[in-house]
Amino acid sequence: MVSPKRPATQPASNRAERAAERRGAIVEAAMDEFIARGFAATRLDDVAKRAGVAKGTIYLHFKDKESMFEELIRTAIVPLVMSLGAAPPRPDATVRDMVEGFAKTFIEQVATTRRGDIVRLIVAEGPRFPAVADFYYREVVSRGLAGMRAMIELGIARGEISNKNLARFPQILVAPALIAVIWQSLFSKHAPLDAIEMLQVHLDLVFGERRTT
Amino acid sequence: MVSPKRPATQPASNRAERAAERRGAIVEAAMDEFIARGFAATRLDDVAKRAGVAKGTIYLHFKDKESMFEELIRTAIVPLVMSLGAAPPRPDATVRDMVEGFAKTFIEQVATTRRGDIVRLIVAEGPRFPAVADFYYREVVSRGLAGMRAMIELGIARGEISNKNLARFPQILVAPALIAVIWQSLFSKHAPLDAIEMLQVHLDLVFGERRTT
Amino acid sequence: MVSPKRPATQPASNRAERAAERRGAIVEAAMDEFIARGFAATRLDDVAKRAGVAKGTIYLHFKDKESMFEELIRTAIVPLVMSLGAAPPRPDATVRDMVEGFAKTFIEQVATTRRGDIVRLIVAEGPRFPAVADFYYREVVSRGLAGMRAMIELGIARGEISNKNLARFPQILVAPALIAVIWQSLFSKHAPLDAIEMLQVHLDLVFGERRTT
Amino acid sequence: MVSPKRPATQPASNRAERAAERRGAIVEAAMDEFIARGFAATRLDDVAKRAGVAKGTIYLHFKDKESMFEELIRTAIVPLVMSLGAAPPRPDATVRDMVEGFAKTFIEQVATTRRGDIVRLIVAEGPRFPAVADFYYREVVSRGLAGMRAMIELGIARGEISNKNLARFPQILVAPALIAVIWQSLFSKHAPLDAIEMLQVHLDLVFGERRTT
DNA sequence: TATGAATGAGCGTTCATTCAT
DNA sequence: TATGAATGAACGCTCATTCAT
Structure with a gap:
């Protein structure tokens, strides 16, 4: 679980890196939610919240809930x-x-x-x-x-x-x-x-x- | 699909019996749906349709979806x-x-x-x-x-x-x-x-x- | 624009009649909204509100927004x-x-x-x-x-x-x-x-x- | 799709000219989209894509979708x-x-x-x-x-x-x-x-x- | 100036639950 | 008891807008 906010000391890693981090956070969060609730009962809202991103961000990385799963x-x-x-x-x-x-x-x-x-x-x-x-x-x-x-x-x-x-x-x-x-x-x-x-x-x-x- | 008006010839199997029949149909239908789709993805509409009863009837036999399951x-x-x-x-x-x-x-x-x-x-x-x-x-x-x-x-x-x-x-x-x-x-x-x-x-x-x- | 609440004097028209009334109200409301805003900008929420029904009720009468239009x-x-x-x-x-x-x-x-x-x-x-x-x-x-x-x-x-x-x-x-x-x-x-x-x-x-x- | 770095050989048509070009492309693209879809159904994403610019660029030329229209x-x-x-x-x-x-x-x-x-x-x-x-x-x-x-x-x-x-x-x-x-x-x-x-x-x-x- | 990743409010649609009949 | 029309909260997904780079 990587903190989404990079410490100030870090020289602001490039975009691709940040994107990968975010994607990783989403994957982690989604995995946790899917495991805890199963596919149908998992709410993308919760995934987003847990990943520390906005709901829309999920759709920058996955086509929809099903293909994400x-x-x-x-x-x-x-x-x-x-x-x-x-x-x-x-x-x-x-x-x-x-x-x-x-x-x-x-x-x-x-x-x-x-x-x-x-x-x-x-x-x-x-x-x-x-x-x-x-x-x-x-x-x-x-x-x-x-x-x-x-x-x-x-x-x-x-x-x-x-x-x-x-x-x-x-x-x-x-x-x-x-x-x-x-x-x-x-x-x-x-x-x-x-x-x-x-x-x-x-x-x-x-x-x-x-x-x- | 049982006719709501039982023909007079039929010895009018008592209410309890009819209720039990209906309940059985619901149980069967629900079981099939839950197995096929899991809890969250099962629609009570489908259960009712499969059981040949109205949706509201389910609630005469079970408190809600969860306790039914x-x-x-x-x-x-x-x-x-x-x-x-x-x-x-x-x-x-x-x-x-x-x-x-x-x-x-x-x-x-x-x-x-x-x-x-x-x-x-x-x-x-x-x-x-x-x-x-x-x-x-x-x-x-x-x-x-x-x-x-x-x-x-x-x-x-x-x-x-x-x-x-x-x-x-x-x-x-x-x-x-x-x-x-x-x-x-x-x-x-x-x-x-x-x-x-x-x-x-x-x-x-x-x-x-x-x-x- | 028929009032959704039938006056008490009226002997409670039958279901089909009520349904037709509701459908009529939805049609009226939707027509008004579509005319006022065009298809894309019309919100089904507004249609429902104007028709005096719940949003879900619209879907009892129409498959979706497009076919309703x-x-x-x-x-x-x-x-x-x-x-x-x-x-x-x-x-x-x-x-x-x-x-x-x-x-x-x-x-x-x-x-x-x-x-x-x-x-x-x-x-x-x-x-x-x-x-x-x-x-x-x-x-x-x-x-x-x-x-x-x-x-x-x-x-x-x-x-x-x-x-x-x-x-x-x-x-x-x-x-x-x-x-x-x-x-x-x-x-x-x-x-x-x-x-x-x-x-x-x-x-x-x-x-x-x-x-x- | 114009390369962001203009080749040195090019006499570096000044900034204003480039900007006008871009603006023109956006206008053309937006016009096409608005005609094809109407105001509400037009996506700025599509306009940007058609114009060959980034979505944000549109906002350098227009306050918002409405005033652009x-x-x-x-x-x-x-x-x-x-x-x-x-x-x-x-x-x-x-x-x-x-x-x-x-x-x-x-x-x-x-x-x-x-x-x-x-x-x-x-x-x-x-x-x-x-x-x-x-x-x-x-x-x-x-x-x-x-x-x-x-x-x-x-x-x-x-x-x-x-x-x-x-x-x-x-x-x-x-x-x-x-x-x-x-x-x-x-x-x-x-x-x-x-x-x-x-x-x-x-x-x-x-x-x-x-x-x- | 230009980018496009990120945001989040908002919308269409679904569905468990209720209730007048 | 049984019905199914009606409800409305909730969810998946979109897209105008922003902002760090």
């Missing part, structure tokens, strides 16, 4: 992919270690942050925004599942994973992660969920229980 | 619980068989029907309707998880489940089922998902692979 | 045509008498009333509302000119009109009438125009000067 | 008057020849050009812009009618015009010309109108039919 989600998905794709390719590590690293990254970078809320937002609005659902499927789901499948197959080849059918349903591998995301939004106040622990247990199911030395 | 969800959850709680208590069966039966019931009764959409609706609107989320947690989630935990513990006691930590995270057991529900709504047109098969594989992870004779 | 004009043109077409077909009268009667009717029924303003409104907005211009041409202009041409030809045949070319330009016969309409709206406060007199003089040109005994 | 019309009227007042004062010609020359000039210089659209624009917006209507009356209408009246009186004196009352309604003389202007804008696509021919016929009415030798 779609563009926002698309934009937000990119770092989501990046934060996951950033899994270090340690070829010498065990598959379990790789998956575990990946899972931890997910929990830290997604499940416990606003990125997780975006995932829930997509689940919530997807049916009304096929373009969003399509994009999400293409950029995140299909890629993510392909990556998981590759991991699973490697695990099977190396003998780390015994259930050969798992490769057909990589969804199983990520299911608890998604559960964690949804749990955060809906039930964490009723009963906290230790996502990291849960993922460990789940990985034990997949890879066999770790011999606790 | 909450009441609807609550009402819809009951058969959800019932359809799941109806698991026959075969004490002689293996735990896996019990869980499997339960899972199949879920797939058939929930994941592939409108009930699944209701689950997604709760995920979507839950944060804006704490009362709904609370009710859902109390009536479905906590009970369901308790039941699952009991099953798991029985499985552990009987030696069917080796991972003792699983009892701490019964969410893991239901995670793929929830995935199936969400997948139906969002991605089934991109790639169909055989939920039954997926659950089988998942149960293989939990109970150990079935020796396919 | 077009429908209004179309509706207003009908009595315009009628008031002109009502020229009594006195076959024994001279052509001049017929044209004169027609002209007087026009001056009395159109040029000096709000109907004249509607003509000016069509001139003003026609280019932006081709549908309006088309309708006006079809229903009023082409018919009116055809009628005029018939009169002129009759006049020529009877020897009342000597200039045979006039039949090719019946516009000439109506031009002063249109001038009168426009003059009313724009310049009557600068210099009043005695339209009746002017038409007499014009007819003298067409039919030859009357021998004022 | 009024000033524009006033400015546009001047050449209108000039193009008409430029009637050569051939004292030896017949009055009919003079009027005919005048009429042809009008058809060529006004009715078939954008100037005619300006006349229609004044008819359309006049009631909302009394200043415009006043100015137009003062500068064009009253002068034009006075000129016409003088012609008519000369015609009467010379025996070319027999109807002495015509001098009281010089409007009759110009009515067909105005009709031609309006017809161009509204109905020329439905039925073309040969304005020159029509004016000839009209003059035959006024001056008596020409003996076609």
Whole structure:
């Protein structure tokens, strides 16, 4: 959340920079509002207020509410992919270690942050925004599942994973992660969920229980 | 579309009955609309039209849109619980068989029907309707998880489940089922998902692979 | 301008009647506003206020501002045509008498009333509302000119009109009438125009000067 | 789109000249837009774009939209008057020849050009812009009618015009010309109108039919 | 002088809610 | 009880006007 009023010391950054700042503020504010209220219930007035700009300014950056929403989600998905794709390719590590690293990254970078809320937002609005659902499927789901499948197959080849059918349903591998995301939004106040622990247990199911030395 | 003047031949089903019919029609229509559009985007005009009643009639049965939504969800959850709680208590069966039966019931009764959409609706609107989320947690989630935990513990006691930590995270057991529900709504047109098969594989992870004779 | 509140003595006219009254009030109000401000500058808020209804009520009768405008004009043109077409077909009268009667009717029924303003409104907005211009041409202009041409030809045949070319330009016969309409709206406060007199003089040109005994 | 930095080779036409150029471009663009859309529906954004200047630049030349419109019309009227007042004062010609020359000039210089659209624009917006209507009356209408009246009186004196009352309604003389202007804008696509021919016929009415030798 | 990003009042339209019938 | 016409607050979007650069 950058203050819209640049401190006097700063030498008045150029126009483009200022515009980018404003746009950023709008994006942040809109994201927050969309997450908090969903698409239909979000008021552009509130977005503008939260972003510290006038209502009309939003329309200098986005064609209308709908395309703002779609563009926002698309934009937000990119770092989501990046934060996951950033899994270090340690070829010498065990598959379990790789998956575990990946899972931890997910929990830290997604499940416990606003990125997780975006995932829930997509689940919530997807049916009304096929373009969003399509994009999400293409950029995140299909890629993510392909990556998981590759991991699973490697695990099977190396003998780390015994259930050969798992490769057909990589969804199983990520299911608890998604559960964690949804749990955060809906039930964490009723009963906290230790996502990291849960993922460990789940990985034990997949890879066999770790011999606790 | 029932004629307002009941023909004299009809034994004049009493008023209460007629009212209940109307109310039922409204509930059905509202449910469909809420599922299709979400809370905020649903128009009571459309609900009334779909239910075949006048707009004002809705207000004879519900205080306002919000409480209608909450009441609807609550009402819809009951058969959800019932359809799941109806698991026959075969004490002689293996735990896996019990869980499997339960899972199949879920797939058939929930994941592939409108009930699944209701689950997604709760995920979507839950944060804006704490009362709904609370009710859902109390009536479905906590009970369901308790039941699952009991099953798991029985499985552990009987030696069917080796991972003792699983009892701490019964969410893991239901995670793929929830995935199936969400997948139906969002991605089934991109790639169909055989939920039954997926659950089988998942149960293989939990109970150990079935020796396919 | 009918009072929206029916006097208590009246036995509460039925719904349809009330609706027609309201619609009539909206039409009146909208006509006045459109004439006074033109299409773009007319505010539906003002129309509603003037009609004594809520803004939303307008939308119970008209799809949107644009179609309201077009429908209004179309509706207003009908009595315009009628008031002109009502020229009594006195076959024994001279052509001049017929044209004169027609002209007087026009001056009395159109040029000096709000109907004249509607003509000016069509001139003003026609280019932006081709549908309006088309309708006006079809229903009023082409018919009116055809009628005029018939009169002129009759006049020529009877020897009342000597200039045979006039039949090719019946516009000439109506031009002063249109001038009168426009003059009313724009310049009557600068210099009043005695339209009746002017038409007499014009007819003298067409039919030859009357021998004022 | 003129480069803001004038190349050194150019003898740097002074600022005032550049400003006048810009102002001219704005005037042209605004005129086109006002004619095409009317006052209220014209967007200064479009004017600026069409003129090739920034929106703010308009405000360096005009106080606001309203006064721009009024000033524009006033400015546009001047050449209108000039193009008409430029009637050569051939004292030896017949009055009919003079009027005919005048009429042809009008058809060529006004009715078939954008100037005619300006006349229609004044008819359309006049009631909302009394200043415009006043100015137009003062500068064009009253002068034009006075000129016409003088012609008519000369015609009467010379025996070319027999109807002495015509001098009281010089409007009759110009009515067909105005009709031609309006017809161009509204109905020329439905039925073309040969304005020159029509004016000839009209003059035959006024001056008596020409003996076609 | 010229720019165009930013503003915010204002408008068309929608829709939950009311109420006379 | 049921209706649906009527309401009016609220929202998305536009555009004349301003002003920092």
